[in-house]
Amino acid sequence: xxxxxxxxxxxxxxxxxxxxxxxxxxxxxxxxxxxxxxxxxxxxxxxxxxxxxxxxxxxxxxxxxxxxxxxxxxxxxxxxxxxxxxxxxxxxxxxxxxxxxxxxxxxxxxxxxxxxxxxxxxxxxxxxxxxxxxxxxxxxxxxxxxxxxxxxxxxxxxxxxxxxxxxxxxxxxxxxxxxxxxxxxxxxxxxxxxxxxxxxxxxxxxxxxxxxxxxxxxxxxxxxxxxxxxxxxxxxxxxxxxxxxxxxxxxxxxxxxxxxxxxxxxxxxxxxxxxxxxxxxxxxxxxxxxxxxxxxxxxxxxxxxxxxxxxxxxxxxxxxxxxxxxxxxxxxxxxxxxxxxxxxxxxxxxxxxxxxxxxxxxxxxxxxxxxxxxxxxxxxxxxxxxxxxxxxxxxxxxxxxxxxxxxxxxxxxxxxxxxxxxxxxxxxxxxxxxxxxxxxxxxxxxxxxxxxxxxxxxxxxxxxxxxxxxxxxxxxxxxxxxxxx
Amino acid sequence: xxxxxxxxxxxxxxxxxxxxxxxxxxxxxxxxxxxxxxxxxxxxxxxxxxxxxxxxxxxxxxxxxxxxxxxxxxxxxxxxxxxxxxxxxxxxxxxxxxxxxxxxxxxxxxxxxxxxxxxxxxxxxxxxxxxxxxxxxxxxxxxxxxxxxxxxxxxxxxxxxxxxxxxxxxxxxxxxxxxxxxxxxxxxxxxxxxxxxxxxxxxxxxxxxxxxxxxxxxxxxxxxxxxxxxxxxxxxxxxxxxxxxxxxxxxxxxxxxxxxxxxxxxxxxxxxxxxxxxxxxxxxxxxxxxxxxxxxxxxxxxxxxxxxxxxxxxxxxxxxxxxxxxxxxxxxxxxxxxxxxxxxxxxxxxxxxxxxxxxxxxxxxxxxxxxxxxxxxxxxxxxxxxxxxxxxxxxxxxxxxxxxxxxxxxxxxx
Numbered sequence: 001x002x003x004x005x006x007x008x009x010x011x012x013x014x015x016x017x018x019x020x021x022x023x024x025x026x027x028x029x030x031x032x033x034x035x036x037x038x039x040x041x042x043x044x045x046x047x048x049x050x051x052x053x054x055x056x057x058x059x060x061x062x063x064x065x066x067x068x069x070x071x072x073x074x075x076x077x078x079x080x081x082x083x084x085x086x087x088x089x090x091x092x093x094x095x096x097x098x099x100x101x102x103x104x105x106x107x108x109x110x111x112x113x114x115x116x117x118x119x120x121x122x123x124x125x126x127x128x129x130x131x132x133x134x135x136x137x138x139x140x141x142x143x144x145x146x147x148x149x150x151x152x153x154x155x156x157x158x159x160x161x162x163x164x165x166x167x168x169x170x171x172x173x174x175x176x177x178x179x180x181x182x183x184x185x186x187x188x189x190x191x192x193x194x195x196x197x198x199x200x201x202x203x204x205x206x207x208x209x210x211x212x213x214x215x216x217x218x219x220x221x222x223x224x225x226x227x228x229x230x231x232x233x234x235x236x237x238x239x240x241x242x243x244x245x246x247x248x249x250x251x252x253x254x255x256x257x258x259x260x261x262x263x264x265x266x267x268x269x270x271x272x273x274x275x276x277x278x279x280x281x282x283x284x285x286x287x288x289x290x291x292x293x294x295x296x297x298x299x300x301x302x303x304x305x306x307x308x309x310x311x312x313x314x315x316x317x318x319x320x321x322x323x324x325x326x327x328x329x330x331x332x333x334x335x336x337x338x339x340x341x342x343x344x345x346x347x348x349x350x351x352x353x354x355x356x357x358x359x360x361x362x363x364x365x366x367x368x369x370x371x372x373x374x375x376x377x378x379x380x381x382x383x384x385x386x387x388x389x390x391x392x393x394x395x396x397x398x399x400x401x402x403x404x405x406x407x408x409x410x411x412x413x414x415x416x417x418x419x420x421x422x423x424x425x426x427x428x429x430x431x432x433x434x435x436x437x438x439x440x441x442x443x444x445x446x447x448x449x450x451x452x453x454x455x456x457x458x459x460x461x462x463x464x465x466x467x468x469x470x471x472x473x474x475x476x477x478x479x480x481x482x483x484x485x
Numbered sequence: 486x487x488x489x490x491x492x493x494x495x496x497x498x499x500x501x502x503x504x505x506x507x508x509x510x511x512x513x514x515x516x517x518x519x520x521x522x523x524x525x526x527x528x529x530x531x532x533x534x535x536x537x538x539x540x541x542x543x544x545x546x547x548x549x550x551x552x553x554x555x556x557x558x559x560x561x562x563x564x565x566x567x568x569x570x571x572x573x574x575x576x577x578x579x580x581x582x583x584x585x586x587x588x589x590x591x592x593x594x595x596x597x598x599x600x601x602x603x604x605x606x607x608x609x610x611x612x613x614x615x616x617x618x619x620x621x622x623x624x625x626x627x628x629x630x631x632x633x634x635x636x637x638x639x640x641x642x643x644x645x646x647x648x649x650x651x652x653x654x655x656x657x658x659x660x661x662x663x664x665x666x667x668x669x670x671x672x673x674x675x676x677x678x679x680x681x682x683x684x685x686x687x688x689x690x691x692x693x694x695x696x697x698x699x700x701x702x703x704x705x706x707x708x709x710x711x712x713x714x715x716x717x718x719x720x721x722x723x724x725x726x727x728x729x730x731x732x733x734x735x736x737x738x739x740x741x742x743x744x745x746x747x748x749x750x751x752x753x754x755x756x757x758x759x760x761x762x763x764x765x766x767x768x769x770x771x772x773x774x775x776x777x778x779x780x781x782x783x784x785x786x787x788x789x790x791x792x793x794x795x796x797x798x799x800x801x802x803x804x805x806x807x808x809x810x811x812x813x814x815x816x817x818x819x820x821x822x823x824x825x826x827x828x829x830x831x832x833x834x835x836x837x838x839x840x841x842x843x844x845x846x847x848x849x850x851x852x853x854x855x856x857x858x859x860x861x862x863x864x865x866x867x868x869x870x871x872x873x874x875x876x877x878x879x880x881x882x883x884x885x886x887x888x889x890x891x892x893x894x895x896x897x898x899x
Binding site for chain 1: 715758882886887888
C-alpha cells in the first residue's frame with residue numbers, strides 16, 4: 001500500500017509570488033512559439049532582394065536555431081538536430097549532403113580529443129600533473145596562486161577547459177579549507193578561485209584542444225571554403241593573446257584582491273600528502289602520457305599531412321589496443337551530446353553559406369556599420385565576447401561563423417581570418433558565472449560574490465578585446481593571416 | 486435580525502445546548518436515520534441556519550434536556566424555535582436539516598458498514614482510516630474530545646484504501662459531500678501521520694476531482710509539510726486546541742507532552758508559507774481557557790497567516806444536560822477572530838460548512854460587519870462553476886509551486 005517515497009530533500013515548494021513562477025514557467029513555451037513564429041514569418045514573406053528562395057529557407061532555419069540556441073529552451077544539441085531535420089526537408093540542401101556534413105572531420109577530431117582527455121583524467125595523470133606543479137612551485141601565497149593560475153592554463157592547452165576546471169576545483173577547495181580562508185571577505189580565497197576559472201579559460205583558447213570552439217569554427221570554414229588550419233598554425237595565431245591575457249589576468253587578480261595571508265604551509269602539507277598518496281606513476285599513466293605526447297607531436301608536425309582527426313583517432317585506437325581504457329570508463333567522460341551539436345551547427349553553417357543566406361545577412365547588418373576589414377573584426381570580436389558572457393561558447397561560434405564567412409565575402413577578407421576572429425573571442429567569458437562552466441564551478445565555491453567576478457572580469461574582457469584586435473591587426477599578417485584586401 | 490439572534494450566535498447556542506425534537510419531527514425517519522448501527526436514532530443532526538451557517542446539533546434527550554431550542558416540522562418545512570425560561574417563544578426561523586446520508590445504511594464489498602469508514606459533517610466527508618486517536622490510545626486524550634471518550638471496543642481497524650474509495654464514491658454519487666477530509670490519529674511518527682494517509686490521498690487524487698483537507702499532527706521536520714502539499718492536500722490543520730500553555734498541559738495532555746505548543750506553532754507557521762492563504766487552520770476551543778488567552782492565540786495564529794477556527798466546548802452527551810453559553814465571554818473573542826483575520830488579509834473563503842467550529846467569516850456577525858465581498862466570493866465557490874474554478878486553481882497552483890530537485894539540475898544545464 002505504501003507509495004514510493006521521494007527522498008528527504010527531493011521536493012521543494014517554490015514560495016515566490018505566483019506571477020513570478022508563472023512568468024518563469026511560461027518562458028519556455030513562449031520562446032518556443034516565438035522561434036516558430038519567426039521561422040514561419042520568414043518563410044511566408046516575399047524573398048528580400050539579393051536572397052534566393054533556398055537562402056530564405058536557410059535564413060528561417062537559422063533564425064529558429066538562433067532563438068533556441070540563445071535562450072537554451074531546447075538542449076543545444078537538440079536544436080542542432082532540428083536544423084538537420086529542417087535543412088533537407090525544406091530543400092535547402094539534400095539529405096545526403098546534410099548527413100555528410102555531420103560526418104565532418106572536426107566532429108571526429110573533437111571526439112578523439114575528448115577520449116584522449118578522458119584517458120588522462122581516468123588514469124590520474126592529469127591530477128598528478130596538477131599536484132606536482134603545486135608541490136614544486138607553491139611554497140608562498142604568491143607562488144601558490146600563480147602556480148594554480150598557470151597550471152590551469154597549461155592543462156587547458158591539452159584538455160577541455162571545462163574538464164580542467166572540474167578537476168582542479170576540489171584541489172583548490174581543499175587548499176582554501178586547510179588555509180582556513182573565510183568564505184566571506186577573504187581576498188586570497190577569491191583570488192584562488194578566479195585564478196582557477198580564468199586560468200582555464202585563457203589556456204583554453206591556446207590550442208585546438210581547449211574546447212570545441214576552434215575545431216567547430218575550422219570545420220565550418222573547411223566545409224564552406226575548403227580552407228583550414230593546422231594545429232601549429234592555430235596555436236601560432238592564438239599565443240600572443242594568451243600571453244597578454246596571462247599577464248593581464250594575473251595583474252587584475254592581484255590588484256583587485258591583494259594577497260592577505262602570510263603563509264601557505266598548511267596547504268603545502270596537504271599537497272605533499274596528496275603527492276605521497278599517489279605514489280609513483282603507474283605503467284598505465286606513463287603509457288597514456290607517452291601516447292598523449294606522441295599525439296601532440298604528430299598534430300604539430302604532421303597535422304596537415306595526416307589530418308588532425310586521423311591522428312586523434314589513431315591515438316585513441318592505440319589506447320584501446322593497449323587496454324589502457326575501457327569503453328565504460330570512456331562513457332562517463334565524453335560529452336556525446338556536444339558532438340551532435342557540432343555536427344548540426346556545421347551542416348547549418350555550410351547550408352547558410354552555400355545558399356547565400358550568410359552573405360545576405362552580412363550585407364544587411366555588419367556591412368552597413370563597418371567600413372573596413374579591421375572595423376569588421378572589431379565588431380565581430382565585440383559581439384562574440386558579449387554573447388559568450390551569457391551563451392554557450394559553441395553556440396556563439398555556431399551563430400557567428402556563417403555570418404562572419406558571409407561578411408568576409410562582402411569585404412574581400414581572407415575567410416581564414418574569420419575562424420579565429422569568431423572562435424577566440426567566444427572563449428573569453430570572464431564576468432558572469434553563467435558564461436562558462438569554469439566560472440560557474442568557481443562561483444559555486446561560495447568564496448566569490450557576483451561583484452567579485454563582474455568588475456575585474458569586465459576589466460579583463462576589455463583587455464582581451466584590445467589584445468585580440470591588436471593581434472589581428474599587427475601580428476596575424478606577419479604569419480600569413482591577412483585581414484586586409 | 487438583532488445581534489443576539491444572528492445565525493453565528495444561534496450556531497454557538499445550538500451547538501452548545503442541542504435541540505429538542507418536536508413530535509412533528511420525530512415522524513421524519515429519513516432525517517433521523519442513525520449514524521451508527523449501535524444507535525436507534527441519530528445522536529445529532531446537521532442543521533443549516535440562515536446565511537448558510539452549518540451546525541451540528543445534539544438531539545439526544547439526555548444532553549438536550551435543558552435546551553431552549555426545539556425543532557419543529559410544518560409539512561415539508563422545518564423551523565427552529567427558541568423559548569424563554571417563562572415558556573414564551575422568542576424566536577422562530579425556518580431552517581434546513583440535512584438528512585442522514587443513505588450510504589450510511591450500505592455496506593462495502595468487504596462487508597464493512599459504510600458509516601464506519603466515513604461520516605458526513607457539513608459538506609465534508611470525514612475519514613479517519615486509522616480509526617483511533619493516538620493520544621487516547623496512550624491514555625492522554627484531550628478532555629473534551631469525543632473521539633478520545635469512545636470506548637476501545639468501538640475503535641476500528643485501519644480501513645483499506647479500496648474500501649475508503651468505495652465509500653467516497655457512494656457519498657459523492659449521492660451528493661452527500663463536496664470535500665474529503667482525512668484525519669489521522671497518529672502523532673508519534675516522524676511524519677506526524679501524513680505518511681500513513683499518503684496512499685489514501687494519492688488514491689483520492691487519482692479517482693476524484695475534489696479538494697482534500699487533512700487534520701494531522703505536526704511532523705518532526707518541515708520537509709514533511711512540503712510533501713504534504715506536494716502529495717495533493719489542499720487544506721491542512723494541526724489543531725492546537727488551546728493556546729495557554731498551562732491549560733493545554735491540563736486539558737490536552739498528549740498534545741503538550743508528546744509534541745508541545747511551540748512545535749504546533751512552528752509547523753503551522755511553516756505550512757502557512759507553503760499552502761494557499763486561508764487553507765491552514767487550527768482549532769481553538771473557546772470556553773476552556775480565559776477569553777484573553779484565546780484572543781492571544783488568535784493573534785499569534787493570524788500573525789503567521791494561519792486561520793483560527795473557534796470551536797465550541799461541549800461536554801460529552803453522557804455527561805448529562807448541557808449548560809447555557811456564556812455569551813458575554815464568547816462574543817468579544819469571536820469579534821476579535823473576524824477582525825484579526827481581516828486585518829492580516831487572510832483569505833476567509835476556504836473555511837466553510839464547519840458544523841462544530843465558528844469560521845472567521847461566520848464570526849463577522851459578532852463584529853457587526855457585512856464582509857460582502859468575502860461572502861460573495863464564498864457563495865461563488867458554492868456554485869458548480871465556482872467549485873470547478875477553485876479546484877482547477879488549486880491544481881494549477883500546486884503544479885507551479887511543487888518542484889523536484891532533479892528539475893532544478895536539469896534546468897541549470899549543469
